[in-house]
Amino acid sequence: MIIKKKLNNNAIIAYGQDGIDQILTGKGIGFMKKRGDNVEEEKLEKIYKLSTADSQNKLISIVGTIPIRYLDFTDRVVKELSQKLSREFDDNIYIALTDHIYFTVSRYRKKEKINTSLLWEVKDIYPEIYKESLHILKKINNEFKVNLTVEEARLLTFHIADNLKNNCQNFNIGDSIKIVTDMLNIVKYYFNINYEEDSLEYTRFVIHLKFLTKRILSKEKQSTDAVFFYSELPQKMPEAFNCMLKIKKYIAKTQHFNLSIGEQSYLTIHIQRIILNHK
Template structure:
């Protein structure tokens, strides 16, 4: 195997004989190595070969930003979930759940926590998956030393539910696509920019809109009733907040639904991030 990219001393990107991209991990496997060198296969501890090269590329981009140990603990969580649920998950979970857990740990370090307004429903409707979410908290604590709260177990549960290959959500696909497309159009026209649909930020925003659009179709709206974050993002990210107001108007006119304060917060933060980084070419 020949090295395609060096991510850090312990992670690299290569291809197998069929041209399939593979992420390879091993202590010191990339030390003093450059593109074109041969992979020292004796040092390989773990490999990740996802279903498409596109997914592998996005996961590679993510590993530039986060410790590889976060991907390793997600692999442990997914392996555990596979055994308990006797099911198969979409490879996309390695991207989405790794990204989520990394940001959850970063928030925890800064003393910030986001309440999961759907926690009661998650505990009620996805009991087995939620138990795995609780197990995941133990895996995270053992790996990182950080004890995340039960709200995060709920968020992890949603990632597991969404990634199950046998999930019966196809009936929502067309409507979800329409809602996501219209919201992206609102953002594009509000900022008068073209979003980079190949960026990691865009992928994050798109995933949030997919979850959000499903809640709209199910007529689920949750709010913690807390005003602090709402007022903070309203005053700090005024342009993004104004964009969310337009999204709210669209939802009221089309689906007779209004955004809760929590939804205002999450959408404003995501829009601020995707447009800010987009303008910087990231």
């Protein structure tokens, strides 16, 4: 293998035989090396090579500006998650988590506030992932000598859940966009409103619909049901609840998927927030 670029003494980028560059790490693998030198394979410890040229190029772009230890940390975390959750992840998780952890740590050290208010429900939608995210949070604090709060676990849960490999073989981005758009339109025309796309409520709603759509297309049921307040929704939020029932009917008809009590509850609450934002 031939070196294309030295990142530091312990990490390099090498030309791949299939035309896709790869990231190589190992103690001293880049020491006193330059472009065109042969790789000392006895020093090679890890090879980072994602499945597509596009994702690999994004990863290489990131490690060109972020210390390699963040990628090494992400690699360990992803392997552990795969074992504990018995799930596989999209290649993008290496990019998303590495980038997120680095900038979260950087913002913490600069004493910049981190906003997690968009993701208040993810711990209920993905309780198993949230539980693992709390463990990852402890590892981040230990590894990088920071003191991030439990609120950060919600952001970790978001990135992990967003990069789960889908169980549905026919899933594609076009399907996802259509379902999200259709649900947005049901609410829009039911209440005869125009969305304020820069508002916090709209952003929260779209994020929720994207998560919901991913579960619908993968036929993945929500783990916990919000039974304790579902029964109160028809009285407390009647219009939002009735609109939610239209979305529920649409999903059942087009996707052959029945929303759980928990999914119906959170969807109703998000619709109610949209309504209040337009009063």
